[in-house]
Amino acid sequence: MSTESAGGDDDLRERISNFLRRNFPQIQMHGGSAAIQDLDRETGEVTIMLGGACSGCGISPMTIQAIKSRMTKEIPEITAVHANTGMGGDDGGMGGGMSPSFPGEGEGEENEDEGPQAPF
Secondary structure (H helix, E strand, O other): OOHHHHHHHHHHHHHHHHHHHHHOHHHHHOOEEEEEEEEEOOOOEEEEEEEEOOOOOOOHHHHHHHHHHHHHHHOOOOOEEEEEOOOOOOHHHOOOOOOOOOOOOOOOOOOOOOOOOOOO
8 A cells, every 4th residue: 555545545534533523523422432343444434333322323324324424425435335333234223223212111021110101
């Protein structure tokens, strides 16, 4: 790999990091983190790792979709964005992994003291 290519890679990594900080401050504000896990400059693909509070967060799939949509528009070199939350699979565990839990839905719990049941 040439030095020019490595320098370009560092510049692109910096632009991606700045994009995430500038456009998605709520990730860090809510106790999460976003970092570049993998970058393939030749194909224009980047993999972002969302960690901390993002793992298991119910809105992380929406955050991932927003990152994908906006990053490919703002950074022309990026053609595809992949994201992991550490919850199994790509794209934040959509279709698998943990789901949000609600009172009275735990395994083996008695639901007697949960209050009135919803009408639906």
